[in-house]
Amino acid sequence: xxxxxxxxxxxxxxxxxxxxxxxxxxxxxxxxxxxxxxxxxxxxxxxxxxxxxxxxxxxxxxxxxxxxxxxxxxxxxxxxxxxxxxxxxxxxxxxxxxxxxxxxxxxxxxxxxxxxxxxxxxxxxxxxxxxxxxxxxxxxxxxxxxxxxxxxxxxxxxxxxxxxxxxxxxxxxxxxxxxxxxxxxxxxxxxxxxxxxxxxxxxxxxxxxxx
Ligand SMILES: O=C([O-])CC(=O)C(=O)O
Ligand SMILES: [Mg+2]
Numbered sequence: 001x002x003x004x005x006x007x008x009x010x011x012x013x014x015x016x017x018x019x020x021x022x023x024x025x026x027x028x029x030x031x032x033x034x035x036x037x038x039x040x041x042x043x044x045x046x047x048x049x050x051x052x053x054x055x056x057x058x059x060x061x062x063x064x065x066x067x068x069x070x071x072x073x074x075x076x077x078x079x080x081x082x083x084x085x086x087x088x089x090x091x092x093x094x095x096x097x098x099x100x101x102x103x104x105x106x107x108x109x110x111x112x113x114x115x116x117x118x119x120x121x122x123x124x125x126x127x128x129x130x131x132x133x134x135x136x137x138x139x140x141x142x143x144x145x146x147x148x149x150x151x152x153x154x155x156x157x158x159x160x161x162x163x164x165x166x167x168x169x170x171x172x173x174x175x176x177x178x179x180x181x182x183x184x185x186x187x188x189x190x191x192x193x194x195x196x197x198x199x200x201x202x203x204x205x206x207x208x209x210x211x
Pocket of ligand 1: 068096097099100101102120141142
């Protein structure tokens with residue numbers, strides 16, 4: 001479907017809610033270790049308020065630098081549990097969204113948004129407690145002309161995000177788990193957690209030995 005200059009590829013498969021919830025219990029660092037420490041979104045994308053954390057099924061959007069028409073058109077495609085993943089060209093000259101779009105995302109059931117670009121209205125977004133991850137902040141508002149694409153693979157921080165991939169984000173940053181690898185990554189992260197617990201126990205034992 002094409003709305004003049006916005007192309008929409010709707011109808012992708014989404015992981016079920018229980019699977020998303022299982023990922024929600026794990027840190028992004030541990031999930032990264034479970035992915036052989038590869039394919040992790042670059043560290044320039046971080047939470048815009050401390051404590052922001054989200055897991056969801058990717059709804060990818062491609063915009064042109066400084067323009068959010070595709071983001072607005074994507075609102076009607078949001079399903080509960082989606083995480084909006086926006087390639088905004090990493091552009092630092094304009095915010096691709098702010099508190100108003102964040103409220104709308106939440107209204108439609110999105111779990112969060114990751115922007116390879118800049119955003120604004122940080123203080124209100126923090127008050128809303130809606131998880132937003134971005135490269136940075138600028139007060140300059142976006143234009144609304146397009147073009148753009150919705151529901152196509154996009155790059156976020158150097159990593160491919162396909163529609164329906166699992167995206168997890170926390171204080172450390174963002175990771176993308178391909179839908180086809182979900183079960184194996186979940187099994188691997190459970191082993192990583194066991195190793196981490198053992199490493200912590202080692203420190204406790206060392207501390208006791210030195211006391
Ligand atoms: O004006 C815009 O499109 C972006 C914005 O500030 C908001 O979503 O609150
Ligand atoms: Mg605003």
